[in-house]
Amino acid sequence: MLRRIKWLFFLCLLMIVVGVLAALWLLPGTFSAKSAPPEWEIKIARFIRHMATPSHFLKMSNPVQLSSEILAEARHHFADHCATCHANDGSGKTSMGPNFYPPVPDLRDPVIQDMQDGELFYVIHFGIRFTGMPAWGKGAPEEDQESWNLVHFIRQLPNITPEEIAEMKKDNPMSRTEREQQDMLDQFLSGEDVDPATAHHH
Ligand code: HEC
Incomplete structure (x- = not known):
């Protein structure tokens, strides 16, 4: 009996030591976002996420x-809210x-395009917890x-035209510098006496 307990104690100690060593080996870098997740991790995460989506949404x-009005609205919305991370062309x-x-992900890819509307x-x-993808829905689903409009837009992404992308650029959020340059240019173009080349200081 005592021998057994001694063995058990020894085994526990060994497991703790192995656990601590494994943690020390894994931890540095574990929380870095620099590397890309391996293919198998992506497959498993996608599968779990699919399973975790309530079935009435999937259906x-x-x-x-x-x-065309809904699509135009969604284009504006995407350019303003999503393109900072996803780019206008998805x-x-x-x-x-990256x-x-x-x-x-590339939203034009079959992996995304093959997802159901509801998904x-x-x-x-x-949103997607533990990732950079925020939740956008306000109130009840x-x-x-708006999110359904965006689903229509994502479906259209593989066929988006250069004209539509050019249109979207106007809705992309601007930095202060870009805004100042734009204002200066607008003033210049409306005939006010400023020279955009020299009026801007850094
Ligand atoms: C702050 C950055 C950021 C913004 C802004 C953002 N996303 Fe994402 N999005 C991500 C990241 C990161 C992922 C990848 C998550 C993953 O692979 O699990 C993602 C994934 C997605 C996916 C793919 C989901 C999947 O199953 O792989 C869709 C669709 C999507 N985003 C749509 C949108 C839409 C629409 C908006 C705007 C309303 C938006 N995103 C705004 C970061 C962002």
Whole structure:
């Protein structure tokens, strides 16, 4: 009996030592967002996320009737709220996009395009915990038409035109410097006496 307890005690001690060593080995860098998650981690995370999406959302199809007005509205919205991370064309090629862990995906990719409408809506409304993807829905999901509009827009991303992207650039958030330059240019163009080349100081 005593021998058994001694063994058990020894085993526990060994497990603690191994645990501490493993933690010390893993911890430095564990919380860095510099690396990209390995393929298997992405697959498992996607699977778990799919399973964790309530089934009545998965079954929903977009209740918003697609129209050019709805798409135009969603384009403005996306340019203003989403493009900082996702880029106007959905490629995710922004200064922040690739540096998240996990990185911002290309929304035109089949992995995203193959998701159900309701699943995309769920992601936009509720966000994705432990990632850089915020929750955008205010109030009850039933009243969140804007996120459904965005689902329509994401579906259109693979066919977005250069003209539409140019239009979106006007809605992208601007830094103060960009805003000042723009104001200066507007004043200049409206005939006021400022020279945009020299009037701006750094
Ligand atoms: C602050 C950065 C940021 C902003 C702003 C942002 N996203 Fe995201 N988004 C992310 C990141 C990071 C991911 C990747 C999350 C992951 O892979 O789990 C993501 C993922 C997604 C996905 C893919 C979900 C999936 O299953 O892979 C969709 C769709 C999406 N975002 C839509 C939007 C829309 C629409 C907006 C604007 C309303 C938006 N995002 C704004 C960072 C952002």
